[in-house]
Amino acid sequence: MAPPVTRRPVGHHHGDLRNSLLRASLELVGERGPHGFTLAEASRRAGVSVAAPYKHFADRDALLAELATQGYREQRNRFAAAVKGIEDPADQLASFAAAYVRFAAEEPALFDVTFNAGLDRSRFAEPAAAGDEVARLLLPVARQFASDPDAAFDLLLRIAAAAHGLAVFLRQGLFGVGIAALSDTEEKAARTARAILRQDAGS
Known part of the structure; x- marks a missing residue:
C-alpha cells in the first residue's frame, strides 16, 4: 500500500x-x-x-518593507494612546519614551524589521511615509520646547534615541527579565526624557 x-x-x-x-x-x-x-x-x-x-x-525586501510599514503604524497607534489625555508636554514626551520601550519588548519582531532590515528607502516609500506619521504625531509636542522645527526634531530624536538604547539593553537582558524589568526600564526611559528636557531648558 x-x-x-x-x-x-x-x-x-x-x-x-x-x-x-x-x-x-x-x-x-x-x-x-x-x-x-x-x-x-x-x-x-x-x-x-x-x-x-x-x-x-517582488522579493523578500518588498515583504520586509510591508512589515516595516506595519511596525511604524503600530508605533504610531501606541504613541498616540500614550500621550492621549495628558496635558503637560513634558509628561507626554516621558510617556512616549516609556511606550517606545514597551513596543520593543512586546513586539520584538516588528521592532527588528522596522529598525534593522536595512531597506533601501529610495525603493520603498511606504515605511518612510509611515515613519513620518510618527514624527507628525510627536513634533507638535516637542515644538513646545524648541525655538524652531529643526530644534524640535532634534529634541525628539534625542529622546527617541535614548529610549531606543534602553529598549535594546532591556532586550539584551542587561536590566533583567520579566515584567519588573520592563516596568523599571519604562521608568528609566521616562526619567531620561525629562532629564533631556531639563538639560535643554537650562542651556
Whole structure:
C-alpha cells in the first residue's frame, strides 16, 4: 500500500495568502532576525507554494518593507494612546519614551524589521511615509520646547534615541527579565526624557 500523501493547506484567497505570508515572515524574523530567512522558508511556514509570494511581493525586501510599514503604524497607534489625555508636554514626551520601550519588548519582531532590515528607502516609500506619521504625531509636542522645527526634531530624536538604547539593553537582558524589568526600564526611559528636557531648558 502506498504511504498517505501529505498535502499543504489549500484555499488561501489573495488576502489570506498575503496575510499568511506576513505572519509567517514575522515569526521567522522573531526567530532569526530580518535577514535570517528566505521567501521559500516563509512560503513553507505559511503552507503555500514557493511561487506564491511573488503574487504579492517582488522579493523578500518588498515583504520586509510591508512589515516595516506595519511596525511604524503600530508605533504610531501606541504613541498616540500614550500621550492621549495628558496635558503637560513634558509628561507626554516621558510617556512616549516609556511606550517606545514597551513596543520593543512586546513586539520584538516588528521592532527588528522596522529598525534593522536595512531597506533601501529610495525603493520603498511606504515605511518612510509611515515613519513620518510618527514624527507628525510627536513634533507638535516637542515644538513646545524648541525655538524652531529643526530644534524640535532634534529634541525628539534625542529622546527617541535614548529610549531606543534602553529598549535594546532591556532586550539584551542587561536590566533583567520579566515584567519588573520592563516596568523599571519604562521608568528609566521616562526619567531620561525629562532629564533631556531639563538639560535643554537650562542651556
